[in-house]
Amino acid sequence: MKYKSEIFEVLHENAVEMYKIGGITEASMREYDEMCLVNTKMKRESIPVYNEENDTVNLEHISHATA
Numbered sequence: 001m002k003y004k005s006e007i008f009e010v011l012h013e014n015a016v017e018m019y020k021i022g023g024i025t026e027a028s029m030r031e032y033d034e035m036c037l038v039n040t041k042m043k044r045e046s047i048p049v050y051n052e053e054n055d056t057v058n059l060e061h062i063s064h065a066t067a
Contacts, residue, residue, distance in 0.1 A: 003038065
């Protein structure tokens with residue numbers, strides 16, 4: 001991913017962490033993508049992530065900029 005600036009990179013990384021724990025909605029995450037990333041055409045996908053603490057598998061949403 002290419003960010004508009006270093007500040008936007010930090011802001012986006014913080015938003016991703018908030019999204020992972022449910023602190024912001026998917027719609028809000030899309031707004032952060034549009035605001036912070038140079039290429040706002042995004043492909044969103046879910047990947048399984050194993051949680052060792054409670055022996056579960058959760059889906060984690062990630063964004064990928066596409067060319």
